[in-house]
Amino acid sequence: MSQIKDYPTMFSLAGKIAVVTGGSRGIGLHAATGLLHAGVSTLIITSRKADACAEAVAALQKLFPRADVSAIPADLSKPAEVTRFVAEVSKKVKSVHILIANAGASWGAPVDTHPDSAFAKVMDLNVRSVFNLIRETIPLLEAAGTKEDPARIITVGSVVGLQIGSIGEHGTYGYAASKAAVHHMTKHLAVALGPRKILVNAVAPGWFPTKMASGLLDLYGGAGGQGKASPDGRIGLPEDIVGVMVFLCSRAASHVNGTIIPVDGGMHLVPASKM
């Protein structure tokens, strides 16, 4: 007979403290909502726009009146803002169990005219700022992690970091490179931080109809067209993000480290000739 320790709490995040970047909308807001459903008691979100943050906080606080939900608006593409953000977080909480490094940006342009400034912008926000944020949050994560239940960092990569994404008129050259970099950085950090009781994993979403993705999604046949191209016949739903995020942050995943989990119905495995 297997001895499963306390199965009912295996996926529970009761009492945990979480930080979600880009938590004001899209995938970050799905993740934040899921963490609260799973029992997170203190949630701090961030994005650049204070009004969007306030709106998300109000909606989440209404849904989860017993949780402490707040926002610290910051432009994480700037190292000084990352430092200020983490300092503000430290004033609110003494430890952080869960850090979801989700904020990101994309850019589409043909290869011949793909601007240096756009390449730099996506690399800065999607890679450099994620590293800066993680480095500065380590003391708070170390304060939360235990051997049995380590602290968690989830980076948000993309299936375009695993396969070839958009080329041609709306080529996402810098974006795809940035997401491949996020995946590789996640593995490095997993090995470096595992011994410090912090696990680092990446989620690699396929199509989710958010503000960032909707324009490109429409150009490539919309939810219907891209859904049909996927082995499971659809694009992503909020629940798909919630399921994988809650799992990775829970005790159920306390021995999962350095993985990249595609959340795309298997679309990244489809040969380009079939898409």
Ligand SMILES: NC(=O)c1ccc[n+]([C@@H]2O[C@H](COP(=O)([O-])OP(=O)(O)OC[C@H]3O[C@@H](n4cnc5c(N)ncnc54)[C@H](OP(=O)(O)O)[C@@H]3O)[C@@H](O)[C@H]2O)c1
């Ligand atoms: N949607 C998809 O199909 C898809 C697929 C694969 C990967 N992803 C990844 O998922 C993550 C979330 O994307 P999404 O689709 O949810 O996009 P989204 O709806 O555009 O949300 C992006 C979030 O990041 C924030 N943000 C942007 N720039 C920021 C900055 N400089 N500092 C702080 N926050 C900033 C935005 O708020 P403000 O504008 O207020 O700053 C917003 O909250 C990204 O890393 C993206 O690459 C998305």
